Amino acid sequence: MLYLKRLVVELGGKTIIKGLDLHVNHGELALLMGPNGSGKSTLLHAIVGDKRYRVVSGSVVFEGRDLTGLTMEERVRLGLGLGFQFPPRLKGVGLRSLVLRILEKRGLPEDEAKEILEEYSRLLKMEGLLDKDFNVGFSGGEAKRAELMLTLVQNPRLLLLDEPDSGVDVENLALIGSAISRYLSSNGRAAILITHTGHIAKHVKASEAHVLIDGRIVCSGDPEEMVSNIMEHGFEACVDCRRAKR
Amino acid sequence: MNLEEARRILKSRAEKALGKPASYGLDLDLSEFKPETGFGTGVEGSEKILESVGIDLGEKNRSGSYYQVDNKAVYVSAKQSGLTVKSLSEALNDTENLDYYWKAVPVDTDKYTAAAFLGEKEGYFIKVDDGVSVTTPVQACLLLKTPGLIQAPHNIVVVGENSKMHVITGCATMREEAGLHIGISEFYVKKGGVLTFTMIHSWGKAIHVRPRTVAHIEEDGVFISHYINTSPVSSLQTYPVAYLDGERSRAYLSSIIIGRGASHIDVGGALELDATEGSGEILSRTIGFDNSVTVARARVVGSAPGVKGHVECRGLLLSNTSRIEAIPELEARVQDVQLTHEAAIGRIAEEELLYLMARGFTEEEAKSIIVRGFLQVELSGLPGNLVKYLEGILDSLAASL
Numbered sequence: 222m223l224y225l226k227r228l229v230v231e232l233g234g235k236t237i238i239k240g241l242d243l244h245v246n247h248g249e250l251a252l253l254m255g256p257n258g259s260g261k262s263t264l265l266h267a268i269v270g271d272k273r274y275r276v277v278s279g280s281v282v283f284e285g286r287d288l289t290g291l292t293m294e295e296r297v298r299l300g301l302g303l304g305f306q307f308p309p310r311l312k313g314v315g316l317r318s319l320v321l322r323i324l325e326k327r328g329l330p331e332d333e334a335k336e337i338l339e340e341y342s343r344l345l346k347m348e349g350l351l352d353k354d355f356n357v358g359f360s361g362g363e364a365k366r367a368e369l370m371l372t373l374v375q376n377p378r379l380l381l382l383d384e385p386d387s388g389v390d391v392e393n394l395a396l397i398g399s400a401i402s403r404y405l406s407s408n409g410r411a412a413i414l415i416t417h418t419g420h421i422a423k424h425v426k427a428s429e430a431h432v433l434i435d436g437r438i439v440c441s442g443d444p445e446e447m448v449s450n451i452m453e454h455g456f457e458a459c460v461d462c463r464r465a466k467r
Numbered sequence: 468m469n470l471e472e473a474r475r476i477l478k479s480r481a482e483k484a485l486g487k488p489a490s491y492g493l494d495l496d497l498s499e500f501k502p503e504t505g506f507g508t509g510v511e512g513s514e515k516i517l518e519s520v521g522i523d524l525g526e527k528n529r530s531g532s533y534y535q536v537d538n539k540a541v542y543v544s545a546k547q548s549g550l551t552v553k554s555l556s557e558a559l560n561d562t563e564n565l566d567y568y569w570k571a572v573p574v575d576t577d578k579y580t581a582a583a584f585l586g587e588k589e590g591y592f593i594k595v596d597d598g599v600s601v602t603t604p605v606q607a608c609l610l611l612k613t614p615g616l617i618q619a620p621h622n623i624v625v626v627g628e629n630s631k632m633h634v635i636t637g638c639a640t641m642r643e644e645a646g647l648h649i650g651i652s653e654f655y656v657k658k659g660g661v662l663t664f665t666m667i668h669s670w671g672k673a674i675h676v677r678p679r680t681v682a683h684i685e686e687d688g689v690f691i692s693h694y695i696n697t698s699p700v701s702s703l704q705t706y707p708v709a710y711l712d713g714e715r716s717r718a719y720l721s722s723i724i725i726g727r728g729a730s731h732i733d734v735g736g737a738l739e740l741d742a743t744e745g746s747g748e749i750l751s752r753t754i755g756f757d758n759s760v761t762v763a764r765a766r767v768v769g770s771a772p773g774v775k776g777h778v779e780c781r782g783l784l785l786s787n788t789s790r791i792e793a794i795p796e797l798e799a800r801v802q803d804v805q806l807t808h809e810a811a812i813g814r815i816a817e818e819e820l821l822y823l824m825a826r827g828f829t830e831e832e833a834k835s836i837i838v839r840g841f842l843q844v845e846l847s848g849l850p851g852n853l854v855k856y857l858e859g860i861l862d863s864l865a866a867s868l
Contacts, residue, residue, distance in 0.1 A: 269825060297827040309819045313840030322836065326827055375827055
């Protein structure tokens with residue numbers, strides 16, 4: 222579904238991603254882990270075509286199509302959906318109206334849009350927040366649930382989720398995890414999920430985990446094993462592991 | 468005192484103020500405009516623009532109507548008992564109504580009030596008796612048709628004790644030629660009364676607009692005013708003042724100002740919190756397009772214990788050649804007051820734009836969502852279908868960027 226080949230990405234003139242290869246198949250959920258500043262968020266923003274991030278070389282191929290040169294809007298239309306780590310607060314823009322605008326943009330008729338809105342509000346327990354301005358005064362867990370809701374109603378085939386689990390309590394973690402799992406249970410969908418803490422790993426079924434350090438994937442393997450290793454030894458272990466591999 | 472005597476005293480004061488410029492805004496030479504009645508024919512041919520400023524010519528959801536073309540009243544109706552809608556000239560036949568005549572707006576405020584008085588012909592008089600709740604809004608339409616005219620309606624609204632009324636006023640012109648609109652509005656809200664006043668302006672780019680508004684609110688009374696200006700004007704200056712005379716009285720003034728073309732706009736508002744536990748809020752949203760210049764003023768004065776006032780001025784610049792100035796002012800005259808303000812002017816944040824584009828919107832769609840959010844104000848106290856109508860106006864404003 223998604224192939225990244227020797228990808229190099231710059232942000233503000235600084236090279237962040239330094240030749241990265243990654244492959245995600247249909248039905249897979251790839252966990253992306255790594256220390257702060259290793260380039261995880263940059264990678265997701267570059268995949269979705271955020272113009273602040275410049276792809277210097279390499280390629281992003283989605284469903285057999287090279288995305289180089291496509292705008293963010295075009296990539297979203299092709300089926301990419303990015304859930305932000307820190308979505309902005311949108312004063313005066315109600316969550317309900319934003320969800321309905323996204324569904325309208327997808328070309329859905331009004332009654333169907335309302336059904337989807339209700340379904341996701343129930344699933345993510347958003348009923349009480351629909352008439353509030355998006356992200357204004359939301360708690361950590363509410364902000365993460367709202368962001369996931371907006372990403373999912375876009376109906377992307379490839380979910381790019383940037384730390385949907387950070388700053389979230391256990392209860393919210395379970396809600397978020399089950400919503401992601403449910404979404405991915407439909408055919409033809411896949412996800413790359415950045416997790417800093419690995420907490421979400423208990424609530425979703427990941428197919429593979431990758432550790433990103435200094436713009437490169439240094440380690441890939443069984444998610445459960447890797448998460449527990451990292452929990453115990455930190456990312457230092459991955460650095461050592463990379464040295465050992467050499 | 469009869470009308471003649473009252474007018475004689477007012478006349479000598481007005482004449483002395485004819486050369487007095489307004490405290491704010493561009494100074495105009497009044498000799499360039501004609502203080503005549505105008506053609507004053509009906510509203511036919513202007514249906515569409517009147518609809519765009521909230522006038523329901525079918526009067527389906529209206530308790531009463533007043534239509535004025537140029538300086539002539541062309542239609543008056545009142546459909547509920549306890550509600551009076553009259554032209555000013557007719558209302559002044561009753562000496563009782565002189566209690567409200569130039570009692571809130573000083574006739575010598577500036578040359579505009581003076582000129583309005585000296586050329587005074589018409590305006591509306593809307594009164595609801597004590598204890599009456601007027602269910603659907605009363606509408607007033609002021610249409611400027613004759614080029615070069617001073618249109619100076621003098622409007623009086625009286626809300627009796629424990630009464631409730633919604634008034635919606637739409638002012639418009641279809642003319643490209645110059646003209647001057649001076650609307651004198653005097654509002655009196657008695658004990659426990661509630662008045663919501665919604666005014667929508669759609670003028671032409673050669674029209675100068677100088678509304679002069681003062682409201683007096685008695686004990687437990689509520690005055691809510693929403694003002695929306697959507698179209699280009701040559702110049703617009705207004706500074707409504709609400710006097711919260713009675714204990715626990717409340718006022719809320721909101722204005723949405725869209726600066727387009729070369730408009731020169733100076734819109735303000737003041738609350739005088741003169742009685743214990745009065746409270747009020749002034750809120751403005753200003754958007755600067757093209758070469759427009761907009762000054763948003765707001766002043767709250769706290770003169771009695773336990774009063775609360777808040778000012779919120781927000782501006783959004785959508786062009787590098789437009790200018791917005793926000794001037795919030797607070798003045799406390801006794802210790803036990805709570806006065807606050809916030810003011811912010813900016814452009815559309817790139818972060819918000821990119822976020823919405825990642826949600827699948829085009830740049831234009833993303834901008835319009837952000838602008839619509841910016842224009843979102845609490846349309847409190849208004850009946851449901853009026854809220855829907857105003858939200859529709861704001862939706863189409865944001866979508867038409």
